[in-house]
Amino acid sequence: MDKEAVDRRVAELFPGLADRRRFRTHVDTTDFYKVDYGDVLVLDSRPYLILNNAKEGRFGLDDQEKFWVKRAIDLESGQRKIIKLVFFEKFEARIGDTTFDCFRSPRKEARILSKVGDHPHFMHGYATEDSQGNIIRVLDFIYGKSLYDTIEDMTCSHSEYFREIFPKVFANFITCVEAIGFLHRLDEKHGDIRRDHILIDRESGNYRWIDFDFNYRHRENIYGYDLFGIGNILIYLVGKGDVLLPELAQNSHPAMDRIAPEDRNIVFHHRLANLKLVYPYIPEALNRILLHFSTGANWYYERVDQLLEDLSSVRL
Template sequence: MGTAPFSQPETCTPERLRERIAEHVGTDRVPRTINIITDTSDFYRIDYDDVVVLNQRPYLIRNNEREGRFGIDEQQKFWVKRAIDLEDGSTKIIKLTFLERFNANVGDLTFECYRSPKKEARILDLVRGNSRFMQGLSTQDTSGNVVRIIDYIQGKTLADSVLTMGSSHEDYFAHHLPSVLDEFIDLVRAIKLLHDHGEIHGDIRRDHAIRDKRSGLCRWIDFDFGYFHTESRFGYDLFSLGNILVYLVARGDVTVQELRKSAPEIAAGLTPADVNIIFNNRLANLKKVYPYIPKQLNAILLHFAAGAEVFYEHTEELLADLEAARSLLAEHRFGGLT
C-alpha cells in the first residue's frame, strides 16, 4: 500500500482534506492523522477515516459493504467500501480489485465463474445513462489496479419489495403481479442490451436489482462476475433470471420443507422434476401450489425446473414468452385463467 507523495494536488493536501472532512462530517469527526492512500492493492488495510485518492479526487472511507450469499447473511466485502466524495459530499461505493474463480453447477452444466474489474469497467461505459443499471466510472490507482467508483443507490431490493404486496398470494397475484412482471420484463430487456453487445451480467440475483428510491425504477448492480461455458454463452444469466422470476411469481420462496409442514397433501404430489434446477429445495412448478397461475406463465417457470428438457438460450426467447404471458394477464380477469 502506498502513501500519497508530497506532490499531491492542492485539493488533497492534509490541510485541505481536514477542511473537506469537517465540511461533510463535522469538525469533531476529523481524524487527528490523515491517512492518504493512493495504492489500493492491500484493501484489507484500508479502513474507516482513511482517504483514498483516485484520479486526484479524495474519498473518505466509511465502512465495508456487506452482502448475504448462499444463505450466509451479512458477509463483509473488504474490497467494497462505502465512502464520501470529499469534492461534492455524495455517497459512493468504491470497488477495489479483487480476483477469484469458482465453479457453479446448473443441472449437468458446469460454469467456470470469475471476478473481473475490467469487465465491470466495460459495462459501466456501455450502460452509462441507462436508468436500469447502476452508474459509475472506472479509474486506476497508482499501482494500476482497476477501481470502480459507483453512485450509491438508496432503496430496497425488488425481492424485498414484493414481500409486502398483497394480503395473500391470491391478492398479490391478482392485483400486484402484473406490474411486477412489467418491471421484470424491463429488467430482462436491460440484460438483453448487455447480451446484444456480447457482454454478460454474470451475477444476476434477486438482491442485485434495487428499486431506486428517487426514480422508483429497479436497477441492476454488480457486474464484475463473468463465466465461461463453451455451449451456453448466456446460460448462467438466463438461469439466474429464471430464479428471480419464480421468486416474483410466488412472492417469495416456496420450499419443499415448508410444504411438507403446511400443505402435506401438495407435498405428497411433488416429483423431483418440480423443483428448481439450481436450488433443489425450492419449487419451480408453482401451479401445483397456486392452481390459478395460467399455464402459459407456469410453462416459463418449468424451463427452470429440474425436469426441464428445453432451456432458454437467448434473452429474446425468454422475453417473447414473458410478453405473451403478461398480455394474457391483461386480457383476462383474475379467476378466469387456466
C-alpha cells in the same frame, strides 16, 4: 485538493470526525484491508472519504462484510459513492449437467460500466486505476431497497400479492430482462444475476441491475448462466418468495401428492418450480415459462428474446 483542504472538507461534512486521529491518505489499494474508516482515497487527484465496508445479507449470511467494497463520500461533490477495489475469487457452478467456471473480473465490470453509460436499468459509474494499476470502480450510490428485500418485507397473502402487486412487479421485471438483452447485444454478460442484484431506485422507481464483476467461462451457450439466473428470479417473484419442498412436506400441503422430481428447480432442488401445483390461479402461460427452469425441462432458453417473447404472451 491538498491535505488542509481535505481536512476542512471532512470537518464540514462530518463534524464528528474533525477531532479524529489524523487521516491516512491512500493512492495504492492493493491491500484493501488497509483502506479503512476515516481514511482518504485519492483517485485521479480526486479525494474520497472512506466510511465503512459494504455488507451483504442473503441466504443466512446476514451482514456479510465485503472488505473490498467501500462506502465513501466524494469530498469535492459531497455525493455518496460505492468504491469497489480489486478482489479475485473463483468458484464452480453447476446447473443440471452443465458446469460453469466463475471468477471475479474487475476489468469486465469496468468495460460494462463504460458500455451501459446512463442506461436507466443499470448502476452507473466509471473505472479508473490506482497508483499500482489496480482497476477501481467508482459507482453512484443508488437510494432504494433490493427487489429481494422488497418481496421479503411483504406481509400480504400470496393471492392478494398475485392479484394486486405482482402485475406491476412483473412489468418491471420484464424491463430488467430487456436490459439484460441490451447487455447481451453488446457481447457482454452480467455474470451474477440474483434477486438482490436488482435495486429499486427510490427516486425514479426504476429496477436497476448492480454488480457486473463476475464472469464465467462458457462451454456451450455464452448467455446460459445469465438466463438461468433470470429464471430463478422469476420463480421467486411468482411465488412471492421461495416455495420450499421441505416446508410443504412439513405442513402436509395437499400439493405434495402431485409433486414429482421433475417439478423441482433445476438449480436449487429443494425449491419448487412448478408453482401452479400450489397456486392454481397462476396463468398457464406463465407457469410454462417457469417449467423451462425445472429439472423436467427438455428445452432451455438460449437467448433473452426467446424468453421475452413468452413473457409477452402472459396475461395477468
